[in-house]
Amino acid sequence: MTPSLSEIETLGKRAARGAGLSWGLAEEAGRAARWLSAHGLPGVESLAALLERNDGVSYGALAPVCLETGWRPAGAVICPLVAGAALADRAAAVAGGAVAGIGPVACPVLLAPAAAGVAAATGATLDLAWDNLRLTVGPDAVWLEAGKAARLARPEAAEVRIRIVAEGHGTPCPAGQRPEVTGAEWARLARLAHRTYAPATDASRLAGAGAGLSDND
Amino acid sequence: MQADAQATGKAAKRPPETVMRLARMGAFHQSRLSFMRILLRRMQREGWRFERRAFDIDARGVGHAVYAAHGPRHSYSLVAFAHDLPAEKRSDRVIADAWDATFALFDGLPEQADIDRLAANVPLQEAGRISGRELSLSRANRSVRLFEHVVGRLAEGRQPDPETVGHVGYLMRTTAVYGSGKFGAADRDMIADRPEFAAPFQAEMLSVYLTRWFVIELAEHLARARAPGTAVAMAPAMRRRFGIGNSTGLGMAPFLITHPVLINNWIAAREEALARVRSLTRATPEAQQRFRALLARAVQNAAEWQSEHPLQIGKLAALRADLDRLRARVDNGGLDGTRPWDALYRWAEDTLSLEGQEQLVSLVLEPYGDLVDKLSDCMGADEAAAFCIDGAMTVAELRATLQDVYGWALEIDWQAPPAQARCWYVSEEKLEPRLGERFDEPVTAYEQPLSPGRDAARLYADLAGYDPDAPLAELLLALPVHRHMVRRAQIATRFPYAEIRDNTIGADVLPIDMLRAKLSFFGATHFDPRSDRWVRINMYRGAPYPDELAGAAYDDWAYPVLPETAS
Numbered sequence: 001m002t003p004s005l006s007e008i009e010t011l012g013k014r015a016a017r018g019a020g021l022s023w024g025l026a027e028e029a030g031r032a033a034r035w036l037s038a039h040g041l042p043g044v045e046s047l048a049a050l051l052e053r054n055d056g057v058s059y060g061a062l063a064p065v066c067l068e069t070g071w072r073p074a075g076a077v078i079c080p081l082v083a084g085a086a087l088a089d090r091a092a093a094v095a096g097g098a099v100a101g102i103g104p105v106a107c108p109v110l111l112a113p114a115a116a117g118v119a120a121a122t123g124a125t126l127d128l129a130w131d132n133l134r135l136t137v138g139p140d141a142v143w144l145e146a147g148k149a150a151r152l153a154r155p156e157a158a159e160v161r162i163r164i165v166a167e168g169h170g171t172p173c174p175a176g177q178r179p180e181v182t183g184a185e186w187a188r189l190a191r192l193a194h195r196t197y198a199p200a201t202d203a204s205r206l207a208g209a210g211a212g213l214s215d216n217d
Numbered sequence: 218m219q220a221d222a223q224a225t226g227k228a229a230k231r232p233p234e235t236v237m238r239l240a241r242m243g244a245f246h247q248s249r250l251s252f253m254r255i256l257l258r259r260m261q262r263e264g265w266r267f268e269r270r271a272f273d274i275d276a277r278g279v280g281h282a283v284y285a286a287h288g289p290r291h292s293y294s295l296v297a298f299a300h301d302l303p304a305e306k307r308s309d310r311v312i313a314d315a316w317d318a319t320f321a322l323f324d325g326l327p328e329q330a331d332i333d334r335l336a337a338n339v340p341l342q343e344a345g346r347i348s349g350r351e352l353s354l355s356r357a358n359r360s361v362r363l364f365e366h367v368v369g370r371l372a373e374g375r376q377p378d379p380e381t382v383g384h385v386g387y388l389m390r391t392t393a394v395y396g397s398g399k400f401g402a403a404d405r406d407m408i409a410d411r412p413e414f415a416a417p418f419q420a421e422m423l424s425v426y427l428t429r430w431f432v433i434e435l436a437e438h439l440a441r442a443r444a445p446g447t448a449v450a451m452a453p454a455m456r457r458r459f460g461i462g463n464s465t466g467l468g469m470a471p472f473l474i475t476h477p478v479l480i481n482n483w484i485a486a487r488e489e490a491l492a493r494v495r496s497l498t499r500a501t502p503e504a505q506q507r508f509r510a511l512l513a514r515a516v517q518n519a520a521e522w523q524s525e526h527p528l529q530i531g532k533l534a535a536l537r538a539d540l541d542r543l544r545a546r547v548d549n550g551g552l553d554g555t556r557p558w559d560a561l562y563r564w565a566e567d568t569l570s571l572e573g574q575e576q577l578v579s580l581v582l583e584p585y586g587d588l589v590d591k592l593s594d595c596m597g598a599d600e601a602a603a604f605c606i607d608g609a610m611t612v613a614e615l616r617a618t619l620q621d622v623y624g625w626a627l628e629i630d631w632q633a634p635p636a637q638a639r640c641w642y643v644s645e646e647k648l649e650p651r652l653g654e655r656f657d658e659p660v661t662a663y664e665q666p667l668s669p670g671r672d673a674a675r676l677y678a679d680l681a682g683y684d685p686d687a688p689l690a691e692l693l694l695a696l697p698v699h700r701h702m703v704r705r706a707q708i709a710t711r712f713p714y715a716e717i718r719d720n721t722i723g724a725d726v727l728p729i730d731m732l733r734a735k736l737s738f739f740g741a742t743h744f745d746p747r748s749d750r751w752v753r754i755n756m757y758r759g760a761p762y763p764d765e766l767a768g769a770a771y772d773d774w775a776y777p778v779l780p781e782t783a784s
Contacts (some may be wrong), residue, residue, distance in 0.1 A: 001346070005406070006398030023666040024693075024700020031604060059697060066694075085700065089608025089690035117605050176406065178349055197645035198653075198663040204644060205312070208651030209466050209750065215309045216361050 002180055003044075009034040011186070012047050014193035019051040021081065022059075028085050032113035037181075039142050039173040041109060042153045044181045048188035049155060050107040054079055055192070070101035070159070077156060078105040084114025091117065095124035095164060103130075103159030109152045111160055112137055127165040130157035136168040142175075143168030228495035228559050230488040232713075234625075237484070239719040243730025244532070244571040245737035247775055248579035249586060250487050253740030253757060255593045256422045258772050259413060263289050267427075267763035269434070270294065270326070276442035277301050278435065281336065284427045285326060286763065288413055293352070293420075294323040295427035296335050299435060307358050309392040309464035311649040314344070316356035317389060318432070322424040324350050324403065342393075343647055346401045352408065352420040353396040357389040357428060360462065364388050364436065367451075371440035374447040382458050383521055386743060386755045389432045390462025396421045409597070416593050417479065418739060429461040429757050430764075453765070457774075460758030463741065467750045468650045470731040471641065474667045477708050477715035479598040483738050484714035486592040487578070493588045494581050495559040500552045504584035509547060511583045514776035515576060516540045518742065521777060526746040528727075532572045539565075539573025586772070603708050606700070608690030612683045615706060619677045622709045625718055626670030627677055638724035641667040652728060652750060668722040672702040740775065 003011075013030030017023060029047060036043030054062060061075025064083045071083060083102050087094050095118055102111065108130050115126040115137040125138040133151050136143040144152075148170075198204065235241070247254070266287040274280035284295045298319045306315045319339045323331060331350065338345030339354065347354055363385040367377045396418070398404040408414045433456055440448040473480055500508070519537050524530055543565070551561055558581050565577045582589045620627065629636050640655040642663040653660035666672065676699045683692055693700050709716045720726060728750040736744070741754035759777055761769035 002348070002401065004349070004398030004401055005404045007401070022697040022700055024702070024704060025697050027604075027701065027704070031601075063694060082694075082697070085697075086690065086694050089606055089688075089693055091605075092609060121605055178404075194645065196643065196663060197648065198642045198651075198660050200644050200646040201658075204651055204653060204658065204660070205646065208642075208644065208653055209310060209468075209649055215358060215464070216304050216307050 001183060001186060002178055003186065005034045005038055005178065008037050008044060008179075008181075011189045011193055012044070014196050015047065015051055015189040016081070016192075018192035018195035019055050020057075020059075025081055025085060028088075028114075029081050032081065032084065032110050035113040035116060036109065037179040038175050038177055040177045040179070041112070041142075041144075041149070041173065043179070044185045044189060045153055046107045046109050048185055048192075049153070050080065050110060051192055052188065053106055053155070064102060066099075070103070071099060073104060076104075078102060080105055080107055080110035080114075084111050084117075087111070087114045088117040088121075091121040094118045094126070094162070095122035097164050099162055101159045101161045103157055105160055106156050108154070108157040108160045109135070112142070115162075116142070125165050125168065127163045127169065128160050129163070130160045134169050136165065136170065138168055141168060142173040143170040144173055145170040226496075228492045228556075230485075230492045233622075233716070234718055236488060237714055237716060237718045239717060239721075239727065239730040241571050241575065242717070242734035243727065244575045245734050246576050246579040247737055247740045247742055248487060248490075249582045249589050249772070250483075250490060250593055250596065251738055251740030251775070252416060252418045252422050253426070253760070254772055254775060255416045255590075256413075256419050256426065257760060257766065257774075258590065260286070260288070261766055261769070261771060264767065265763075267430075267766070271332075272434070272438070274299050274435065274438060276439070278439055281332065282431055282434075283327065283332070284431055284763075286423060286427065291324070291411060291413070292326055293423060294325065294327055295424060295431065296321050296323050296327055296332060296339065297428070297431045298336065298340050300340065302358070304361070307361070309358060309390070309466075311343075311393065311466065311468060312647050313392070314342075316340075316342070316392070317359045318428075318435075319356045320354070320424060320428055320431075321347055321351045322353040322420055322427075324352055324408070343400060348401055349403045349407065351402045353394055353424045354400055354402060355391050355394040355421075355424055355428070357391045357432070357461070358464075359389050360385045360387060367436050368439045368443065371437060371451065372444040372448050374444075374449050376449075376452055376455050379455070379458070382455070384523065385462075386458070386758055387432075387460050387462035388436055389428075390464045390753065391425060391428065392464050393468075394421045394424060394463075396424075416596050417483070417598075422739065425461055425463075425756055426760075427763070429459070429760075430762055432461065433459060433762070456762065457759055460742075460755040460760070463736075463754050463756055464747075465732050465736065465752055465754065466649075467652055467728055469735055470728045470750070471650055471665065471667050473717065473731045473735055474669065474721065476598075476600065477705060478600050478603045478712055481712035481715040482596050482598050485712075486596050487582075488714070489595075490582050490585075490589040490592050491562075491578050494585050495556065495562055497558060497585075498555055500557045500584075505552050507584040508552070508580065511580055511776055512540070512544060512547065513779060515580055516544070517777045517779055519576075522743050524745040526748075528729075528749075529744065529746050532570070535570035536572040536576060539569040540576070542568060543573065543577060603711070604704070606689070606693070606704050607707055608688055608693065610689050610707065611685065612680055612687050612689065612692060613685035615689060615703065616677065616680050616685070618706050618710045619673050619680075622706065622716055622718075623670060623673035623677070626674050626720070629670065629674065629720060631671050631674055635724040636720065637668075637671060637722055639722045639726060641665040641722070655722075666701050668720075669702070669705055669716060670720050671722060672699075673706065675699075676702045676706070742775075 012033035016029035062079035064071035
């Protein structure tokens with residue numbers, strides 16, 4: 001199927017909420033899946049993998065501890081949505097090179113949308129590197145080394161190193177794309193999103209939406 | 218001297234604490250800045266052409282039709298499917314699964330393969346899929362009584378009865394018009410750079426405008442099929458009396474809360490327009506004459522506006538009395554002084570009901586298209602740009618913001634059950650948004666973040682324990698539950714009309730107030746609530762049809778013509 005970007009954002013947000021994130025972080029998750037998808041990067045697949053992996057894990061275990069040497073996990077592995085939100089909230093410091101590395105981190109490509117937020121807010125260009133892979137995010141463009149796209153969906157990186165650079169490295173990823181998503185990937189997000197929907201009851205069907213009159217008039 | 222200097226300065230915009238109250242928003246009226254009027258002005262100015270490209274519908278009313286609109290650079294086509302719907306399936310609810318007619322707005326001119334693809338999906342609505350070639354998906358149900366009356370009369374060679382027509386006002390009512398990427402449609406980003414889509418909801422408004430044309434032609438077609446020897450077409454003046462209806466439930470209400478920047482831009486444009494008119498030092502005879510003419514037509518509109526809902530009956534009685542007082546005021550020199558519009562508005566604020574005040578706001582904009590209409594360029598929004606949180610803002614700064622924007626909410630006792638009596642949730646049944654009773658139904662676990670007042674109060678309480686100089690980045694890492702509300706609060710500091718200044722989950726909340734605010738910006742008229750959370754309206758009533766737009770008076774259709782001048 002080829003969902004629209006707004007469908008990806010909406011389902012991503014609901015799935016993240018269904019997996020236990022706060023509404024504010026769920027909004028970031030939806031935006032992240034949309035941003036990656038629009039650039040031809042694996043947004044739906046990565047978000048589904050992350051949310052399933054962290055389903056039921058407490059927030060405290062997902063958050064980074066911000067140390068001078070880099071951001072390290074409070075639990076076992078850092079959640080890129082939590083770390084990404086924290087990066088975006090510290091945009092000026094991050095653009096000044098304050099965060100050298102984050103890891104170990106799950107689904108590292110999900111840090112890229114937050115890096116784009118930092119770039120948009122500050123004008124800086126951020127180079128994210130992990131596993132012999134480089135993804136560069138500037139205020140208006142994204143670059144990826146040719147032939148490396150398949151590696152982006154890796155489930156975990158020991159560390160994502162962050163450098164502020166003058167220009168992008170690799171091939172630009174054009175924005176405004178509409179991705180092809182498999183039914184199975186979509187269903188993974190839909191399963192989590194379904195937890196946010198209230199079961200229908202006769203009472204809510206009648207009263208909840210406020211209708212119930214005949215429409216044959 | 219100082220008083221004179223003040224008198225020649227620009228009038229201030231009304232403050233958000235005045236405008237953004239639900240009772241007032243629930244009294245908004247259409248204006249020059251309504252999206253239907255913006256669209257028709259553009260199409261008339263640019264000389265859009267319209268054509269019926271296909272009409273393949275049988276005597277039972279089953280088949281498809283294609284109506285195209287050709288602009289300067291792009292063409293758009295309404296692809297309509299007409300169905301034979303049994304009465305027991307006719308429901309305006311989201312949970313319906315069949316309709317009298319279903320539609321998609323196609324980007325361009327469809328080939329047969331496109332029609333075939335749409336025929337397999339559009340009649341299913343939410344259960345089907347459309348593509349990036351489509352800009353909207355919608356459906357409509359007949360007004361059973363009026364549809365049969367009109368087809369029967371035309372088949373007999375007679376025109377419909379004006380009183381019967383006036384009582385309903387439309388042959389079909391749409392029950393949802395989906396755009397912006399819903400069910401696979403094109404994302405707004407993909408078309409936002411086209412001038413015709415710069416203002417909000419223009420694709421949806423175009424779809425509805427073409428739907429109205431299709432529905433009239435469908436009725437005429439069925440009359441001819443019933444009685445080929447005697448059937449007549451509808452007379453032009455009679456045709457204009459038909460708008461297209463709309464039946465809107467709760468699903469629309471959350472939009473006002475989930476799109477704060479967009480809502481700010483709509484309200485800010487209208488408030489800026491009002492401030493510009495109130496700043497004028499005098500009203501020319503021409504402007505006065507135009508205002509009086511439209512005031513008379515507003516009186517006619519209020520007379521024609523019917524509702525069976527007790528709340529709206531009361532509001533309509535007040536509106537009619539308000540308009541009488543307004544007429545008397547204007548007839549007795551109410552526009553003769555300096556800053557006449559400002560004086561009139563101030564008088565209204567002290568004298569009229571909210572219905573009357575807001576009707577006046579819309580009316581005073583009418584003589585001043587040159588001051589007002591360009592503000593439509595400011596009504597779209599780049600919502601993504603407002604998404605980022607400024608984590609460098611300090612706790613003390615946030616606290617000041619909360620006091621400023623949400624002061625009203627900090628005074629509410631949120632422990633008292635009536636303050637939180639309601640809970641917004643999404644049902645698993647076709648994802649229909651609903652409003653539940655928090656203390657009676659098991660819905661709290663599914664609550665949507667649609668209660669900014671309560672959430673601001675919770676955030677404010679949690680700030681008490683924090684170092685005032687700490688950056689919000691620290692607070693948000695420790696307390697992610699507040700991330701949604703911090704984002705809203707920061708938007709509200711930059712966009713003054715972004716936030717409703719009322720409790721949206723209280724025992725006395727009326728969701729129809731939210732529906733009316735949004736629908737008034739669409740250009741809807743004849744608000745007729747069916748309950749506290751459901752409303753029927755009319756769209757494009759009185760508007761020229763596509764085949765007469767070029768020769769019609771410019772933007773002069775939104776108030777009814779007076780009986781003595783009707784042709």
